[in-house]
Amino acid sequence: MLPRPTTHSKALGPGVAGPELAVATSAVLDRPPQPTAQRPLSGAQAFSVDPSLVESADGPRQHTQYPYVTGTSVLAVKYAGGVMLACDTLGAYGSTKRYKSLERIIRVNARTAVAAGGEISDFQYITRLLEELATDDYRTDDGIELGPREVFSYLTRVMYNRRGKMDPLWNSLVVGGVEADGTVFLGTVGMIGTHYTDSHVATGFGAHLARPMFRERQSDDMSEADAEALLRDALRVCYYRDKQSINKFQVAKATGEGVAIGKPFALETKWDYKAFAAPTKWAIGAW
Amino acid sequence: MSGIGTGYDLSATTYSPDGKVFQTDYAQKAVDNSSTALGIKCKDGIVLAVEKLVVSKLLVERSSRRIHNVDRHAGICVAGLLPDGRMVVNRAAEEASNYKSFYGEPIPGRVLCERLASYMHLFNLYWSMRPYGTAGLLATYDEDGPALYLVEPSGVAHKYHGTAVGKARQAVKNELEKMKLGQLTCREAVVEAAKILHKVHEEDGKPFEIEMSWICDDSGRVHQRVPAEVLAEAEAAAKAAMEESDMED
Amino acid sequence: MFRNQYDTDVTTWSPQGRLFQVEYAMEAVKQGSCAVGLTSKTHAVLATLKRAQNELSSYQRKIFKIDDHMGIAISGLTADGRVLCRYMRNECLNHRYVYESSMPIGRLVRQVADKHQVCTQRSWKRPYGVGLLVAGHDARGPHLYNTCPSGNYWEYKAMAIGARSQASKTYLEKHFEAFPTATPEEMILHGLRALAASLSEGELTKANCAVALVGEGSSFVVLEEDDVEPYIQMLKEEEGGGGGAEPMAEAAAEGGAAAAEGGAAAAADDGGDGAAPMES
Numbered sequence: 001m002l003p004r005p006t007t008h009s010k011a012l013g014p015g016v017a018g019p020e021l022a023v024a025t026s027a028v029l030d031r032p033p034q035p036t037a038q039r040p041l042s043g044a045q046a047f048s049v050d051p052s053l054v055e056s057a058d059g060p061r062q063h064t065q066y067p068y069v070t071g072t073s074v075l076a077v078k079y080a081g082g083v084m085l086a087c088d089t090l091g092a093y094g095s096t097k098r099y100k101s102l103e104r105i106i107r108v109n110a111r112t113a114v115a116a117g118g119e120i121s122d123f124q125y126i127t128r129l130l131e132e133l134a135t136d137d138y139r140t141d142d143g144i145e146l147g148p149r150e151v152f153s154y155l156t157r158v159m160y161n162r163r164g165k166m167d168p169l170w171n172s173l174v175v176g177g178v179e180a181d182g183t184v185f186l187g188t189v190g191m192i193g194t195h196y197t198d199s200h201v202a203t204g205f206g207a208h209l210a211r212p213m214f215r216e217r218q219s220d221d222m223s224e225a226d227a228e229a230l231l232r233d234a235l236r237v238c239y240y241r242d243k244q245s246i247n248k249f250q251v252a253k254a255t256g257e258g259v260a261i262g263k264p265f266a267l268e269t270k271w272d273y274k275a276f277a278a279p280t281k282w283a284i285g286a287w
Numbered sequence: 288m289s290g291i292g293t294g295y296d297l298s299a300t301t302y303s304p305d306g307k308v309f310q311t312d313y314a315q316k317a318v319d320n321s322s323t324a325l326g327i328k329c330k331d332g333i334v335l336a337v338e339k340l341v342v343s344k345l346l347v348e349r350s351s352r353r354i355h356n357v358d359r360h361a362g363i364c365v366a367g368l369l370p371d372g373r374m375v376v377n378r379a380a381e382e383a384s385n386y387k388s389f390y391g392e393p394i395p396g397r398v399l400c401e402r403l404a405s406y407m408h409l410f411n412l413y414w415s416m417r418p419y420g421t422a423g424l425l426a427t428y429d430e431d432g433p434a435l436y437l438v439e440p441s442g443v444a445h446k447y448h449g450t451a452v453g454k455a456r457q458a459v460k461n462e463l464e465k466m467k468l469g470q471l472t473c474r475e476a477v478v479e480a481a482k483i484l485h486k487v488h489e490e491d492g493k494p495f496e497i498e499m500s501w502i503c504d505d506s507g508r509v510h511q512r513v514p515a516e517v518l519a520e521a522e523a524a525a526k527a528a529m530e531e532s533d534m535e536d
Numbered sequence: 537m538f539r540n541q542y543d544t545d546v547t548t549w550s551p552q553g554r555l556f557q558v559e560y561a562m563e564a565v566k567q568g569s570c571a572v573g574l575t576s577k578t579h580a581v582l583a584t585l586k587r588a589q590n591e592l593s594s595y596q597r598k599i600f601k602i603d604d605h606m607g608i609a610i611s612g613l614t615a616d617g618r619v620l621c622r623y624m625r626n627e628c629l630n631h632r633y634v635y636e637s638s639m640p641i642g643r644l645v646r647q648v649a650d651k652h653q654v655c656t657q658r659s660w661k662r663p664y665g666v667g668l669l670v671a672g673h674d675a676r677g678p679h680l681y682n683t684c685p686s687g688n689y690w691e692y693k694a695m696a697i698g699a700r701s702q703a704s705k706t707y708l709e710k711h712f713e714a715f716p717t718a719t720p721e722e723m724i725l726h727g728l729r730a731l732a733a734s735l736s737e738g739e740l741t742k743a744n745c746a747v748a749l750v751g752e753g754s755s756f757v758v759l760e761e762d763d764v765e766p767y768i769q770m771l772k773e774e775e776g777g778g779g780g781a782e783p784m785a786e787a788a789a790e791g792g793a794a795a796a797e798g799g800a801a802a803a804a805d806d807g808g809d810g811a812a813p814m815e816s
Contacts, residue, residue: 316553350691370687
């Protein structure tokens with residue numbers, strides 16, 4: 001069976017599924033299909049892996065098992081009329097604070113913003129996919145744009161598909177925005193395709209450090225100023241306790257008016273708390 | 288020499304005794320019979336315009352477009368068979384997005400034009416396919432500034448200061464030659480294009496609408512439809528100019 | 537009816553720059569029975585006239601649901617129509633799978649039209665011999681599109697295709713200004729009246745016609761048999777009440793109601809209008 005191009009295979013991006021040119025030019029121009037890990041000859045290209053192509057003489061491939069340059073937690077909350085996302089601007093190479101001005105929040109279109117933690121190069125690839133989707137909408141020029149919910153759904157499919165191919169995109173993504181009808185959307189998807197929507201989300205270390213604060217202080221009808229204050233407090237806590245973070249942050253807002261990504265800023269910090277001087281004093285079992 | 292009835296004009300892979308490929312010429316005919324389209328290169332950008340006959344009052348206004356976005360910095364106006372034109376536009380969009388993903392920057396107009404020309408030329412090489420019955424006016428704005436190209440069914444492509452295709456191409460070209468294209472701004476060109484299209488339409492009097500796009504500094508160097516109010520203004524000016532010239536007659 | 541040497545192959549241009557094979561394919565659309573579509577500000581409606589092969593056979597279905605927000609009515613080669621129907625359903629499902637939302641109508645129609653185009657350019661293919669009326673509702677409101685074998689498509693406020701559709705079109709052109717504010721029920725009645733105009737003999741019955749409705753907040757639903765009966769009754773009462781006879785088709789003789797859709801049955805020529813010319 002010949003691999004049959006489907007429209008979504010193109011939308012899922014080059015190398016993910018299906019042939020690159022969705023419109024076959026003609027039999028004359030078509031090359032015979034070459035099997036790849038992503039596109040085995042079985043024909044079920046979008047949903048299966050050909051094991052013989054994944055495995056080499058050296059055994060199963062392992063280069064997908066570690067991230068290299070990573071970003072840490074992303075925090076986001078809903079508030080009255082929009083979503084606010086925040087994260088620092090570090091790209092860490094292992095424990096080295098290698099790139100200190102990496103912007104990890106992108107604007108997808110007028111209604112949607114995406115932020116990412118995890119492997120930066122994978123996020124840059126995802127950025128390209130999303131750019132292409134936005135360009136497709138622009139090309140069609142019919143006044144229809146992907147809403148945040150659709151972008152979120154798309155990303156969950158991409159992430160799960162790649163995980164299913166044993167070649168995951170090493171990211172935690174946060175999608176926020178406002179639908180055409182004014183509903184506020186916030187969701188997150190992880191590297192293996194797990195996803196959920198909530199009034200507040202935090203990835204990575206933030207899930208432990210920031211979410212307790214969110215549970216206490218966040219409400220969907222809180223003001224923009226309150227939301228920003230909450231995020232700043234949460235960022236500060238994350239910065240105190242997460243060695244993979246730096247004191248340079250960005251906050252982005254997605255509202256009915258559009259997406260605004262703020263300039264990087266630093267937070268006031270205070271390091272002379274007594275508990276900081278003897279960090280293991282109250283932590284039983286620590287050394 | 289006419290090829291009709293000689294049997295030398297039935298395939299794109301057949302030469303006539305005097306060295307012509309008639310099928311290519313016939314495909315060009317489909318373009319020549321189509322509604323008129325024109326492109327103008329101005330000092331600050333490109334304007335594309337095309338007339339569309341309104342064949343039924345049941346049609347939704349401004350549907351079935353002839354001008355399409357290819358990428359943010361490029362657009363195509365197709366003359367001839369609309370379905371063929373759409374396929375060429377699809378190909379252009381693919382080329383643009385492939386180039387972008389490979390080189391990380393927008394496809395230069397010159398390259399896009401070349402690739403489209405090669406693509407259309409391909410259909411002149413095999414007996415099993417027919418040449419495209421469409422010609423594309425390509426407007427781009429890249430590092431080298433704005434540029435206007437015309438890609439024809441034969442696979443020939445040229446860069447222009449101003450050109451026209453379709454039924455009234457000769458009349459439009461005459462008008463364009465009278466204008467000082469290098470000194471025009473796009474805003475002025477929009478009005479001029481409307482005037483020309485109204486003028487060449489004077490005789491038949493059939494209902495038609497004008498579709499227009501530009502890519503210039505006013506549009507942020509992004510290819511987009513000319514805003515409705517700008518187009519309406521231009522059409523009003525065109526109609527006023529027509530009446531004026533009628534009075535003089 | 538051998539006309540010339542340029543009309544037997546889809547890859548041959550005529551000296552005038554025409555594609556006869558494609559034009560012939562468009563004739564196949566006119567062989568099918570009539571299908572009507574119309575839109576209001578909130579809804580889109582399809583109405584079709586069904587034919588039966590013979591007295592013992594069932595009536596051939598002409599309306600197909602594509603997705604919750606969209607459906608098509610076909611005229612011409614039914615088998616070709618079903619191929620396109622399957623393609624459209626598949627595309628809608630793919631879109632739902634990836635985006636968890638319904639596919640914009642116009643984008644799908646363009647894809648279908650591109651599919652048509654490919655068949656007008658390859659020697660080993662033939663153009664699809666079917667015209668579609670696509671009715672649907674998306675983020676931009678209700679839409680009605682017409683595709684044809686040439687690969688052209690148009691968006692309409694109201695349209696009719698198929699045998700003697702000119703009479704239906706005449707009705708639509710006369711009344712379309714009232715459509716935007718019409719209620720769904722009025723729309724269905726308009727659709728049926730337009731359909732009745734295309735009848736050469738007999739009348740609309742619950743067996744030979746089907747109606748479909750889609751719109752804001754209501755997913756695509758086909759009304760057949762007993763579901764369409766009340767509307768036919770309403771029409772009859774209207775006529776009985778002397779509410780003005782609708783323009784009926786001038787009797788253009790046709791090979792009987794049993795003519796197969798686009799089949800080998802007698803050629804019906806409704807005066808050469810029907811599908812719009814290949815380019816316009």
